[in-house]
Amino acid sequence: MKIGFIGLGLMGEAMSRNLVAKSGHTVQVFDVDRAKVDHLVAHGAEAAGSVREVGAACDVVFSMVPKSEHVEAVYADLLTVARAGQVLVDISTIAPDVSAALAARVAATGAVMLDAPVVKSRPAAIAGTLGFYVGGDAGAFAQVRPLLECMGSKIIHLGANGTGLVMKLCHNVLVAEIQNGVNEILTVAQHFGIPLDSFAEAVSYGGATNFYLTSKLDTLRREDFTPAFSAENMHKDIGYFRQMTGPAGLKLPGVEAAAAVYAHAMATGLGGQDFSVTRKAVEDMSRG
Ligand SMILES: NC(=O)c1ccc[n+]([C@@H]2O[C@H](COP(=O)([O-])OP(=O)(O)OC[C@H]3O[C@@H](n4cnc5c(N)ncnc54)[C@H](O)[C@@H]3O)[C@@H](O)[C@H]2O)c1
Incomplete structure (x- = not known):
């Protein structure tokens, strides 16, 4: 399995490093800031040149970007390569209705989207003790739970898409x-x-x-x-x-x-x- 991680800021940097260290899978990373990609490569990740490249190569794709408009931009590219069997997990904190609308578009491709925003801050991201609030399909949640456990210690499934948010x-x-x-x-x-x-x-x-x-x-x-x-x-x-x-x-x-x-x-x-x-x-x- 190959894992993608998009958005290597204050939280994404530490979270993707935990995935590299603990998941046992290749982790491919992308950020619009190339220096942040290079930093993660120095810690064992594989570089990608675009969101689409991550989406095409990876079975599970995490995104950790600032706002609704950034997630929409990321998903505009992921949607072009989304396919059955793929799970897309947005862990940014954005508007629940925006996320639920994206999940419906993802579902039309055969892929599954979950919202899994996190609680606690950078120290917990480094320690791997974040909390995740998850919304979306229970089967996909069960599939990605071991990956979430690389980054967090309290993981709660709330219900349908948007409820995590x-x-x-x-x-x-x-x-x-x-x-x-x-x-x-x-x-x-x-x-x-x-x-x-x-x-x-x-x-x-x-x-x-x-x-x-x-x-x-x-x-x-x-x-x-x-x-x-x-x-x-x-x-x-x-x-x-x-x-x-x-x-x-x-x-x-x-x-x-x-x-x-x-x-x-x-x-x-x-x-x-x-x-x-x-x-x-x-x-x-x-x-x-
Ligand atoms: N910092 C925290 O303590 C914390 C805790 C919980 C949740 N959050 C949430 O997590 C999200 C990210 O927070 P952060 O503090 O890591 O923000 P940040 O600004 O430090 O990092 C965001 C990263 O996303 C990248 N990015 C933006 N648009 C992109 C795109 N289209 N493609 C690829 N990369 C892109 C930026 O270059 C940046 O590196 C926010 O929604 C925030 O509310 C943050």
Whole structure:
């Protein structure tokens, strides 16, 4: 079996390296940035010159690119060579309806598409301990599960095409809401003279303890916002979530608060930094 991997960014680089190291199969890789392909070749992967080349050569193809439009561009090429027996697994975080529509077009070729977005960030991608939320055909899921296990340690099948992405967007927006609470109340605590470390220690003994503050404490302490998951990507996910929930007529004030913080972060040029940089956006907004 030959495995393809398209998109070798913050996540794809580490994930494809785990496939090379653990799957026992040849892994062919492609990115529009040739330097990223060369880097993976130095770690045992095989280079491809285009998306179509990957699609033509591989039995299972993973894609890990930023947004819906990038996945649509990748699939425009994969669809020209898709065939029965092939499984295409998009692991990017994109709009669920876009993914489901692509899955229907893939099905018409005889191939199968799954959405399998991931939770947790680059450290878990390196460690091979990501979570996967999978939507689509159960048989194809069973077929690719051993490959997902090379990259992740918690793998959940949610249902039909798009449901993996619905769950992923729910997950990320919940993180954004928790983060908003941490950012806002930390701003208040510091205003009244409580330093970050005391705040974190106090919270860790109470009912407000949370993974976000624990995992980002050192980042917040050092104010080093080198991206593991960019503010731009979380802004994108909140946007997809609102597109998904808007037509359902749901009123979600917490989501709107998180959206306003990310809009501010983007408008003030923080989008390329780690999403924990919203700490600065909330501080800024608290001053009016
Ligand atoms: N970084 C994280 O912590 C994290 C966690 C979970 C999910 N995600 C999601 O994973 C996806 C990728 O995130 P990332 O942080 O790795 O982004 P990234 O920007 O670091 O990497 C994306 C890569 O895709 C490549 N690319 C774009 N268009 C392409 C195309 N048409 N063909 C081939 N390559 C193409 C880019 O050159 C880049 O190397 C996003 O949807 C993001 O929301 C990220």
